Amino acid sequence: MDETDILLTVAEIGVALAGFASLAAILGRRYKDTDPLVNAIRLRGLLDAGLSTMLLALIGVLMLQIGGSSLWVWRAAGIAGLIFVSTIGTAAFRREKLRRHLPGFRKHVSKIMFFLVASAFAGFAVISAGFAGDYGFQIFLGALCLLLIICCTMFVLVIASLMSSAQDVDIESGGQR
Numbered sequence: 618m619d620e621t622d623i624l625l626t627v628a629e630i631g632v633a634l635a636g637f638a639s640l641a642a643i644l645g646r647r648y649k650d651t652d653p654l655v656n657a658i659r660l661r662g663l664l665d666a667g668l669s670t671m672l673l674a675l676i677g678v679l680m681l682q683i684g685g686s687s688l689w690v691w692r693a694a695g696i697a698g699l700i701f702v703s704t705i706g707t708a709a710f711r712r713e714k715l716r717r718h719l720p721g722f723r724k725h726v727s728k729i730m731f732f733l734v735a736s737a738f739a740g741f742a743v744i745s746a747g748f749a750g751d752y753g754f755q756i757f758l759g760a761l762c763l764l765l766i767i768c769c770t771m772f773v774l775v776i777a778s779l780m781s782s783a784q785d786v787d788i789e790s791g792g793q794r
Contacts, residue, residue: 627670631669633669635663652721654715658716659778660771662712663768663771666771671695674698674761677690677757688750697745706735709730740756740759
């Protein structure tokens with residue numbers, strides 16, 4: 618696979634995770650121990666990360682199509698990555714304050730997410746500064762993979778908190794809680 622095919626695949630995965638989680642949020646039920654605001658914030662984070670991953674991958678494809686030196690292509694894509702990840706990190710930090718004391722909030726998962734965002738930021742910073750050399754694509758792809766790991770983790774958290782087993786549903790209330 619060439620670089621364009623790999624980036625298009627990453628874009629498809631990012632948008633698929635965001636889309637499936639949105640569908641699950643519409644159709645699913647929630648566990649009693651998770652506040653709806655926590656789920657809403659998780660879904661927002663998943664949508665932000667998934668759609669940003671898709672856009673960054675497509676920016677990489679666009680830069681490859683424009684042409685130019687490999688260093689310039691990945692440097693420009695890295696700058697876009699810095700902007701996107703800075704926005705994601707800032708928004709996540711603000712949402713963290715909102716949900717910190719709500720039922721269903723997991724502090725250790727939040728710390729891992731911030732570490733992953735910081736790692737992706739560092740990868741994009743290395744590329745943007747021109748330190749990546751011939752490894753610009755590999756580092757860019759690695760940073761995108763970190764964003765996909767964030768998406769997958771948020772996807773699992775959203776799905777796990779929305780889906781309930783049949784024994785949790787109260788039959789007398791018509792399936793409502």
